[in-house]
Amino acid sequence: MIEVIALDGDDTIWHSEHLFVDTQDRFRELLRPYAELNDAALDERLLEVERRNLPLFGYGVKAFTLSLLETAIEVTDGRIPGRDLQAVLDLGKVLLDHPVELLDGVREAVDALTDDYRVMVLTKGDLLHQETKVARSGLAELFWRVEIVSEKDEATYQRVLDRHDVDPATFVMVGNSVRSDVLPVLGIGGRAVHVPYSVTWALEHVEPDPALHDFPVLRSLTELPACIATLQAES
Amino acid sequence: MIEVIALDGDDTIWHSEHLFVDTQDRFRELLRPYAELNDAALDERLLEVERRNLPLFGYGVKAFTLSLLETAIEVTDGRIPGRDLQAVLDLGKVLLDHPVELLDGVREAVDALTDDYRVMVLTKGDLLHQETKVARSGLAELFWRVEIVSEKDEATYQRVLDRHDVDPATFVMVGNSVRSDVLPVLGIGGRAVHVPYSVTWALEHVEPDPALHDFPVLRSLTELPACIATLQAES
Numbered sequence: 331m332i333e334v335i336a337l338d339g340d341d342t343i344w345h346s347e348h349l350f351v352d353t354q355d356r357f358r359e360l361l362r363p364y365a366e367l368n369d370a371a372l373d374e375r376l377l378e379v380e381r382r383n384l385p386l387f388g389y390g391v392k393a394f395t396l397s398l399l400e401t402a403i404e405v406t407d408g409r410i411p412g413r414d415l416q417a418v419l420d421l422g423k424v425l426l427d428h429p430v431e432l433l434d435g436v437r438e439a440v441d442a443l444t445d446d447y448r449v450m451v452l453t454k455g456d457l458l459h460q461e462t463k464v465a466r467s468g469l470a471e472l473f474w475r476v477e478i479v480s481e482k483d484e485a486t487y488q489r490v491l492d493r494h495d496v497d498p499a500t501f502v503m504v505g506n507s508v509r510s511d512v513l514p515v516l517g518i519g520g521r522a523v524h525v526p527y528s529v530t531w532a533l534e535h536v537e538p539d540p541a542l543h544d545f546p547v548l549r550s551l552t553e554l555p556a557c558i559a560t561l562q563a564e565s
Numbered sequence: 566m567i568e569v570i571a572l573d574g575d576d577t578i579w580h581s582e583h584l585f586v587d588t589q590d591r592f593r594e595l596l597r598p599y600a601e602l603n604d605a606a607l608d609e610r611l612l613e614v615e616r617r618n619l620p621l622f623g624y625g626v627k628a629f630t631l632s633l634l635e636t637a638i639e640v641t642d643g644r645i646p647g648r649d650l651q652a653v654l655d656l657g658k659v660l661l662d663h664p665v666e667l668l669d670g671v672r673e674a675v676d677a678l679t680d681d682y683r684v685m686v687l688t689k690g691d692l693l694h695q696e697t698k699v700a701r702s703g704l705a706e707l708f709w710r711v712e713i714v715s716e717k718d719e720a721t722y723q724r725v726l727d728r729h730d731v732d733p734a735t736f737v738m739v740g741n742s743v744r745s746d747v748l749p750v751l752g753i754g755g756r757a758v759h760v761p762y763s764v765t766w767a768l769e770h771v772e773p774d775p776a777l778h779d780f781p782v783l784r785s786l787t788e789l790p791a792c793i794a795t796l797q798a799e800s
Contacts, residue, residue, distance in 0.1 A: 354729040387627060388694075392622065392627040396627060396630060396631065396657070399634065399654060400651065400654060403648065404651075406647025406653060407648075409647060409648075412637065412643045412644060412646070412647075415647060416638045416643060419631060419635060419638075423621060423667075456623070457692045457715045458715040460620070475728070479692070480693040481693075493710070554580040
């Protein structure tokens with residue numbers, strides 16, 4: 331029996347990745363006078379810096395901003411002046427302060443599900459920024475719990491479920507990342523629903539093996555209440 | 566009756582603020598060739614930038630690093646080149662990766678208290694960095710819970726206690742900050758023990774009114790088990 335449904339935040343409840351894509355567009359423009367790299371090469375360098383910094387910085391906009399700054403310094407051999415790096419830093423501030431835009435069908439899905447289930451947010455990233463986005467979503471009152479974690483692996487899911495006394499067999503995770511929202515939850519005996527977003531960050535991309543993993547894939551959260559009803563009927 | 570004791574992390578369990586002080590020393594040296602400010606004026610500018618960025622960045626080393634970068638750019642009128650800003654960014658990385666140094670008496674105090682009480686960590690800052698410090702402290706196994714929060718105000722304490730089903734009347738908070746560890750806990754009907762650290766960050770400094778607030782002040786955590794025993798006997 332399903333009792334608890336957790337929703338991921340970024341690109342599941344609210345739009346996020348397209349803001350990063352827009353920011354990278356502006357970042358390329360800022361660097362155009364200094365760097366002789368083409369766009370793809372610059373994106374590649376940024377991704378390398380993000381991957382290298384991930385163990386130290388973790389996820390979120392502050393980590394991204396520091397990696398943008400480091401990339402700008404690296405690809406200009408340290409020549410870029412401070413005033414242009416302030417423009418890069420300001421890109422990060424714009425991201426942190428951006429209004430929250432809900433995805434289609436989120437409010438209706440959460441409203442419908444809270445009649446029968448405990449619905450929580452389970453997201454990763456900057457603590458303050460994610461809390462701010464939950465507050466700005468206008469949905470905070472509907473959520474049973476909000477958990478912001480530094481990584482979404484099996485150990486983290488197990489710890490969060492233990493802390494809230496939730497049996498994995500009664501738990502469904504819903505999110506846009508197969509790597510973070512689906513596979514680790516299946517790994518601890520929970521269920522997961524994949525709702526792909528139009529863009530996936532390269533460091534989140536995985537190709538699951540359909541022979542090994544079976545999970546529903548929805549076009550939007552509008553389909554979630556019916557999907558949960560089906561899962562519940564099967565259990 | 567006391568049941569749950571929460572310890573703050575930075576400057577209560579492990580050393581922290583003196584690392585920030587050392588970092589600011591190196592920051593001043595890096596800026597010496599560019600800025601005509603004396604040390605006090607530069608510190609003042611940094612504090613202004615930190616205060617301004619706090620609502621957007623929150624607490625922690627990544628926020629501090631971004632504010633160091635912004636200060637360096639501001640006080641040099643944008644003239645500082647990227648290579649020197651990378652040196653500033655690297656100061657932040659050194660802080661994030663610094664070994665954890667426990668304060669005197671922490672291990673013994675936690676060991677003694679866990680015989681009779683549930684002992685938790687309740688700290689603010691970067692999520693991943695604080696988790697890493699708990700892991701590196703060598704004490705993780707002793708803690709009942711670890712809570713990392715974005716702000717330590719009355720609402721946050723109330724939410725954390727509710728989530729763990731802890732009655733404030735059975736709760737004692739122990740930490741180095743009167744502003745964050747003592748006053749809000751007294752405000753929700755809990756008890757608090759102040760263990761001052763040798764340095765206090767300017768944005769944490771408050772002068773409590775002794776006529777309004779009464780709480781034990783210890784020289785080190787070595788004195789904590791006896792202090793808790795006294796509080797327990799009084800309750």
